[in-house]
Amino acid sequence: MEIKSPQFKKNAKAALADEQLQKALSHVRSKFIEKRATAVRELDCFNELRDNAVAIKKHTIKHLDLYLERFEEKVLEQGGQVHWAATARDARGQVLDICRKIAAKTVTKGKSMISEEIGLNEFLEVNDVTPIETDLGEYIIQLRGEHPSHIIAPAVHLNMDQIREDFREHHTELPEDRSLEEPISLLQEARGILREKFLGADVGITGANFLIAETGTSVIVTNEGNGDLTQTLPRIHIVLASIEKVVPTLEDTSQILRVLARSATGQEMSVYTTLSSGPKRGDDPDGPDEFHVVLLDNGRSSMLGTEFEDMLRCIRCGACMNHCPVYHAVGGHAYGWVYPGPMGSVLSPSLAGIENTGHLPNASTFCGRCESVCPMRIPLPKMMRHWREREFELHLSPASQRRNLKLWAWFAKRPKYYRLFSRLSHLALKMLAGKSGRISFLPLAGGWTRFRDMPGPEPKTFMQAWQDRSTRDQPQ
Amino acid sequence: MSSRGEILDRIRSAVGGVATDKMRKANVERRLKRHPVGILPWTYKNNDQVITQFTVKAKKADSTVERCKSADVSKAIVRFLKKHNLPAACRIGADRKLKNLLKGQEAVLEITHGPNDGSQLTGVSCALGAAAETGTLFLVSGKDNPTTLNFLSENHIVVIHKKDILKHQEDLWVRLRRKYGAGKLPRTVNLITGPSRSADIEQTLILGAHGPQRLHIIVVMN
Numbered sequence: 001m002e003i004k005s006p007q008f009k010k011n012a013k014a015a016l017a018d019e020q021l022q023k024a025l026s027h028v029r030s031k032f033i034e035k036r037a038t039a040v041r042e043l044d045c046f047n048e049l050r051d052n053a054v055a056i057k058k059h060t061i062k063h064l065d066l067y068l069e070r071f072e073e074k075v076l077e078q079g080g081q082v083h084w085a086a087t088a089r090d091a092r093g094q095v096l097d098i099c100r101k102i103a104a105k106t107v108t109k110g111k112s113m114i115s116e117e118i119g120l121n122e123f124l125e126v127n128d129v130t131p132i133e134t135d136l137g138e139y140i141i142q143l144r145g146e147h148p149s150h151i152i153a154p155a156v157h158l159n160m161d162q163i164r165e166d167f168r169e170h171h172t173e174l175p176e177d178r179s180l181e182e183p184i185s186l187l188q189e190a191r192g193i194l195r196e197k198f199l200g201a202d203v204g205i206t207g208a209n210f211l212i213a214e215t216g217t218s219v220i221v222t223n224e225g226n227g228d229l230t231q232t233l234p235r236i237h238i239v240l241a242s243i244e245k246v247v248p249t250l251e252d253t254s255q256i257l258r259v260l261a262r263s264a265t266g267q268e269m270s271v272y273t274t275l276s277s278g279p280k281r282g283d284d285p286d287g288p289d290e291f292h293v294v295l296l297d298n299g300r301s302s303m304l305g306t307e308f309e310d311m312l313r314c315i316r317c318g319a320c321m322n323h324c325p326v327y328h329a330v331g332g333h334a335y336g337w338v339y340p341g342p343m344g345s346v347l348s349p350s351l352a353g354i355e356n357t358g359h360l361p362n363a364s365t366f367c368g369r370c371e372s373v374c375p376m377r378i379p380l381p382k383m384m385r386h387w388r389e390r391e392f393e394l395h396l397s398p399a400s401q402r403r404n405l406k407l408w409a410w411f412a413k414r415p416k417y418y419r420l421f422s423r424l425s426h427l428a429l430k431m432l433a434g435k436s437g438r439i440s441f442l443p444l445a446g447g448w449t450r451f452r453d454m455p456g457p458e459p460k461t462f463m464q465a466w467q468d469r470s471t472r473d474q475p476q
Numbered sequence: 477m478s479s480r481g482e483i484l485d486r487i488r489s490a491v492g493g494v495a496t497d498k499m500r501k502a503n504v505e506r507r508l509k510r511h512p513v514g515i516l517p518w519t520y521k522n523n524d525q526v527i528t529q530f531t532v533k534a535k536k537a538d539s540t541v542e543r544c545k546s547a548d549v550s551k552a553i554v555r556f557l558k559k560h561n562l563p564a565a566c567r568i569g570a571d572r573k574l575k576n577l578l579k580g581q582e583a584v585l586e587i588t589h590g591p592n593d594g595s596q597l598t599g600v601s602c603a604l605g606a607a608a609e610t611g612t613l614f615l616v617s618g619k620d621n622p623t624t625l626n627f628l629s630e631n632h633i634v635v636i637h638k639k640d641i642l643k644h645q646e647d648l649w650v651r652l653r654r655k656y657g658a659g660k661l662p663r664t665v666n667l668i669t670g671p672s673r674s675a676d677i678e679q680t681l682i683l684g685a686h687g688p689q690r691l692h693i694i695v696v697m698n
Contacts, residue, residue, distance in 0.1 A: 027679040045517050052514045059507070065487040066504045074659065084480035136685060137676035155676050163677060183677040191686060198686075199594055214508050215661045225672035225687025228627045232664075243483065248504070249511040250649040257645070258517070265675070268533065269610040272687070273667035281663050285569070285591040285622045297483045304490035 001119050001147055003352055004336035008359035011334035021331050024157050028150075032322035035266025036373065042268075049258050054377050056252045057313040061304070067213040067246045068295065074216025078278030080291035088118035091240070091296045095120060095205070098238060098292055099129050104202035107234075110220060110227035111135040112207030113151055113316060114240040114296055116338045117351070120205075131205075132197045134226040136190055143170050149332030149340065152264050152318040157331045160186070194226070204230035204288070208241035209315070210256070211293070214249045217277045218293060221260065221270045228274055237276070237288040242296045244312040256315060259375035264317040299351040307386045311346050313376040320370035320380060326363050335360060342370035342380045349387050358396055361387035422461050429457045508659075516644050517609060523638075526608045527695070530641045534611030537670030538683055539691045543638075546696050550581035553633055556692050557585075557598065562631060567596040571620040574602045574635060577696075591622035592629055599629030599688075603636040604652075607645045610669055613693065614648050617664035626666055632688040634668075637696045 004011065015021055040046045060067055072082045085091035091114075099107060107124060109115065109131055121131045121142070133142040137155035141148060143166050148154030155163070164180045167189055180186055206227050210219040218239040220227045231237040247253055261267040280287040303309055321327040321341025332340030337348050337357065345360040354361075361384040370380045391397050392405070411418045432439045433456025442449045460468070492500065520526050531541045544552050557564050565586035568574055578587060578600075592599050601621040603613045613634050617623045626632060642648060645667075652661060672687030683689060 024678070031679045043517055045515050048515050049517070056514070059503075062491055063500050063504050064491060065484050066500060068484070068487075070504070070508070078660075084478065084483055086479040086482050090479055134686065135676070136674045140676070153676060153679070156679070160678050183680050184682050186677055187674060187682050187685060191684075194686065195594065214511065215659055217661055223672065224674050224685035225627050226685070228623070228666070229686055232623050232627065243487075248507045250652075251511045251513050251646055254645040254649070255514040267537075267669075269537070269612050269667070269669040271537070271668065271670050271672055273612075273669075275661060275665040275667075277661045277663055279663070281618070283619045284617060284663055285619050286624045287617060287663050295483075297479070297486075301483055301486040301490065304487060 001116065001122075001338060003356050005348060005352075005357040005360050006336070008334060008336060008363055011336060012330040012363075015330040015334045020159055020162065021157055024159050025328055025331050028153075028156055028322060029328050032266070032318075036263060036319060036322070037266075039262040039266040039268060043258075043262065046259070046262065049255060050375050050377060053256045053259050053315075053375060054313065056247060056255060057376060060247055060252075061244070061309065061312055064243065064246065064304070067248060068243060070213040071211050071216055071246055072295075074213070075278065075291070075293055076216075078216060078291075080216065080278040080293060083292060083294045085294055085296045085298070088296070088298050091118045091294050091298070092120055092123045094294050095238060095240070096124065096127055096129070098236060098290075099124070099203055102202060102235060104129055104236075106130045106132060106197065106201045107203045107205055108132050108134050108198055108201040108230045109138070110204070110206035110222065110230040111138055111154070112205065112240050113148070113338060114207055114242055115205065116147060117298065118240075118296065120240075132194070132201070134194050134198065134230055135222075135224060136187060136226075139190055139194065140166060143167075147333070147338070150318060150321060151316050151339065151341075151343075157333060198226075198229040198233050201230075201234045203236045203238060204232075204234040205238045205240060206231050208239050208245050208293075209260070210253050211241055211246040212248075212250060212253055212275070213246055215275075215277055217275045219253060219273065219275050221257070221273050223265075223267075223271045225272055228272055231274075231276060231288065232286055235288060236290040236292065237279070239276070239291075239293045240296065241293060242298070243300055244314075260315055260317055263319040263373065263375040303350050308346065308350050308383055310378050311343075311350065311383060313378055314343055314347070315376060316343075317375060319373045319375065323369040323373050325365055325367060325369070330363075335363065342384070343378075346378075346380055346383045346387065349390075354387060354390050354394065355396060358391065361385075361391060419461075419463055422463070426457050426461045433457070511649075513646050516646065518643075520608075520643055526643055527638055527641055530606055530608035530611055531695075532611070533608065534670070534693055537611050538673070539611065539670050539693050541693045541695065543695045543697050545698050546577060549577040549635060549694055549696060550585055552694050553578075553600065554581075554584050556633065557631075560631065560690065562597060565596075566598040566600045566633070567592055567625060567629070568600045569619055569621045569625065571602045574600065574621075577635065592624040592627075594628050596625075596629055598631040598633065599625030600633045600635065601625050603634050603640065604655075605640040605642055605648050606636055607643070607648060607667075608641055609644050612645070612667050612669045615666045615668060616652075616662040617666075618662060623664050623666065626668065627687045629688055630684070631690045631692070632671070633692045633694065635694045635696060641695070 149157040208218040279291040437456040438453040671691040674685040
């Protein structure tokens with residue numbers, strides 16, 4: 001997938017003017033936040049669970065090599081295969097090789113962000129393997145030739161009438177006069193079409209929410225059941241997982257599961273949590289003949305030991321974007337690559353390079369809501385600040401911004417001038433505010449005051465207030 | 477160098493290098509052997525409370541739940557099918573417990589055996605256990621209860637004995653280790669909480685996505 005993150009400003013502007021998108025985004029603002037809040041309130045120990053989940057991930061990351069080796073050992077023990085992929089290209093190649101060995105024509109797919117990250121669908125298509133997305137949201141956006149705009153609700157940017165049109169356009173084998181008024185009729189239509197695809201596919205590809213080292217197990221967490229049909233019916237099941245998905249034990253998995261669904265959809269538990277350990281066994285009447293795990297690095301191991309290491313705790317629940325005022329305003333596509341929202345603004349530069357993902361660390365108001373709801377307590381704003389520093393060091397930020405920062409630095413190093421300047425601007429703001437105490441037009445900040453008034457300044461500058469206080473507090 | 481070596485080397489040098497290997501290996505072995513239990517939500521005074529919690533949570537997740545005596549399981553199945561206007565037929569695996577419960581009912585309920593190839597409307601499975609905390613059923617793959625019954629059936633009926641309803645997920649891990657051995661699991665363990673659903677269209681929740689539309693749980697009380 002082509003990276004369009006450097007055009008964030010342009011993308012955001014277009015998103016703000018897009019009426020359909022704005023209508024669709026209103027569902028994110030209301031529903032996700034409310035559902036999570038209720039689920040968290042109803043659990044007596046949510047924060048203790050968060051702390052423990054963080055501790056588990058920290059421990060795992062410190063022993064990541066060893067847990068990965070154990071995971072591999074256990075997968076092999078039960079007849080599965082493990083493929084290590086240092087890069088996206090390696091992973092794509094490994095998946096294609098597996099498909100080619102059985103001359104696979106169609107591949108059904110459960111929801112996987114890793115698949116988006118490595119651009120698997122496009123690659124399979126040019127190599128004559130047809131990928132079929134089976135998660136309802138993913139299926140819809142595949143029909144539209146789009147990419148997910150949210151990591152757990154890929155079609156959240158669409159409204160029902162758009163989906164209805166897509167179905168009429170693509171499902172031409174169905175009667176034209178059929179009713180598609182209700183969401184349920186759309187769902188049933190997709191279910192019917194995909195049922196055939198499930199039963200006819202040669203290979204099924206899923207992602208993984210966890211890899212359990214203790215038992216060599218991959219875990220998917222879903223609601224629709226498409227992931228399970230994807231991995232149970234075809235001859236081959238391929239799991240695409242990144243290396244940081246590993247957890248030590250079954251007990252550790254349960255701890256994290258308790259915060260995952262609650263943070264994501266506000267469910268206490270997703271409908272299906274499926275543990276898969278290897279291929280079909282002797283007395284199995286169903287299940288795949290082959291079980292492959294592709295372990296993807298693609299830049300993650302380079303985050304270890306850096307200020308971005310904490311990001312490897314991310315469990316992809318989507319809470320950060322569900323609570324982000326910037327995401328609410330512009331939606332996921334504006335971010336221009338696979339991972340949107342605050343987690344994407346931190347992760348994308350790590351994986352794709354800050355020089356290719358410019359502006360993402362700036363797509364934040366630093367309100368801190370993302371960090372406050374993150375089940376893994378990832379300090380997202382702090383890490384975005386680190387990226388801004390790197391951006392500055394590498395001379396990637398715009399010239400005007402750099403000039404202004406330099407100007408500010410000049411003043412900051414000369415307190416006398418700094419105070420003089422702040423006194424003057426305080427005075428000027430006071431004059432602009434006038435009797436009303438509000439500023440409706442501010443030179444150089446027209447973009448801000450065009451949509452709202454700026455409050456007038458406090459009666460005194462900080463330094464004045466500080467001095468008054470020091471004199472007052474001194475013993476007489 | 478292979479991807480494998482490359483990735484592992486990079487991790488090793490970042491997390492402490494060879495010098496810390498011995499200590500880190502010991503940490504890993506200890507954790508895998510002891511598999512410490514973390515935080516367990518909710519406390520229960522007695523077994524009745526556990527069953528009640530299971531029922532409340534399962535219903536909250538849109539499952540339907542009924543309790544009955546072992547002699548009445550087939551009647552409960554027939555009643556459920558009738559209520560939803562479904563043919564009096566179901567598919568089951570080779571589970572002996574389940575077979576015994578349904579014995580002698582062939583006149584009122586047509587029973588076929590094996591996995592579901594997509595043509596069976598109703599599948600009946602026997603759960604290995606359940607976690608009361610979220611109303612979650614635990615089903616394991618194999619000829620006794622083929623996985624396809626859980627996903628290709630439009631109506632999924634799960635029979636569970638009340639003594640198999642435990643408090644937390646962790647209790648089920650203990651049970652699985654006892655049954656299959658440490659570090660081993662059956663090919664698939666399905667944790668199921670309610671019928672399948674999607675909210676991908678305008679965040680509106682609809683039951684019955686790719687999996688079953690209905691999940692009916694029959695708790696055997698004796």
